[in-house]
Amino acid sequence: MFAILGTVEFDLITYFDGLEISYGADYAEHALIGRKPRLQHVGDKLDEIKIDLVFHASYCKPEAELLRLRKAIAAHEAMSFVLGNGDYKGRFVITDATATGRQTDKSGSMIALEAQLSLREYTGEDAKPRPLAIVSGSSPLPLQAQLNKLAVPGVVATIPAISPLSQAISMAKGALNTASQALTAVAAVRQLAKSDPVSALARLPGVSATVGGALPGLGAVAEQMGGLKNITVVASDAAQTVQRVMRVRGEMSSITQNMASANAGNLLSVLTSANGAIQRVDSEIRGATLPLARMTAAAVTRQVAG
Structure with missing residues (x-):
């Protein structure tokens, strides 16, 4: 299963164990006299993704792809994360990355490289939701009502044009x-x-x-x-x-x-x-x-x- 982070292509090590996505919500706890505290929802947590991936010389240059990831970390760059089936997950920044070389040729050039990445959702300065970039072949266009749920107050959401x-x-x-x-x-x-x-x-x-x-x-x-x-x-x-x-x-x-x-x-x-x-x-x-x-x-x- 191929996926793309920005313009970096990679293959998940396994279909399920190689990709972990976590969602959450924050709640404030208010103390009450003589009663249990009351919770109040204050907002959603940023989505987090952890992936185990492999770069292989059969379809890319492992060291070059790793260098691109390092540059993305150094540039604090928010990148689009897309699965190979076309599902757009949003924009994320890399918060942690580790790499392990698994195979080299006789000259020391990397053939296979495994890496673990931790990604955190990036909402932008104004936290304005970004529209879907593409629609997968197995999914219908989003309903207007679903888009309206994501809209910023006072702004009417519209179905994005598909190129x-x-x-x-x-x-x-x-x-x-x-x-x-x-x-x-x-x-x-x-x-x-x-x-x-x-x-x-x-x-x-x-x-x-x-x-x-x-x-x-x-x-x-x-x-x-x-x-x-x-x-x-x-x-x-x-x-x-x-x-x-x-x-x-x-x-x-x-x-x-x-x-x-x-x-x-x-x-x-x-x-x-x-x-x-x-x-x-x-x-x-x-x-x-x-x-x-x-x-x-x-x-x-x-x-x-x-």
Whole structure:
């Protein structure tokens, strides 16, 4: 799972143990004669995040990334924190950082570096809430009522405009997630065919429709990403994403065609042959994670104009 802090990209050591988020509220205690004290809410505490991360030479320069973090600490810089799925957590400052080298090459250059960071929420001088930078593919736009809860008194909150880059990122993640879920359904029918081929054959048309239904979205993503080719900051990552999305679309189209020829006699062999395509699609989806993460960083840190 990739995440981004400012423009620094990293991989969580584990999906759950590597990320700890704490929330809280402050209460003042008022003493009362002959009674227990009364609590009064005086405000919310700043959110705090602790992360265990690893920089690896396979996708970055560990020492350079660590240097960027050190510079951020020294500059007291507030940075946007975004998970690889596009979820924007807000702006944070680094309060503590420790690093441990785990692997070097024969010349002493760092190959793998583990670090532990403590982040604290930064609200700015006026404590004015910042609008969401992007919206993840699996999440709807925030409701107006939800935004109004965050608004400064006297200021009407509005739904933030979504840039073409953010739209493309959201579309890509949503389409790839849909493709992954569709192929999970294919794998489930394949497993069922081993023990109950009649039931599996009955479910096949619905599964085939699900796989076919993912194709238009993938095509739309390729078109949307193709429109980013003139934006220098993301052009390379957009082109790589388009290639991977089109390969996913090709594999899924092939699976749909093969399933259309399935019958009681060849059902299991047709579904078994789809297994290789499923693995290739999974590889392409995982390969798209890093370029999408880099584009997410560009969107969140406003490197690309809306």
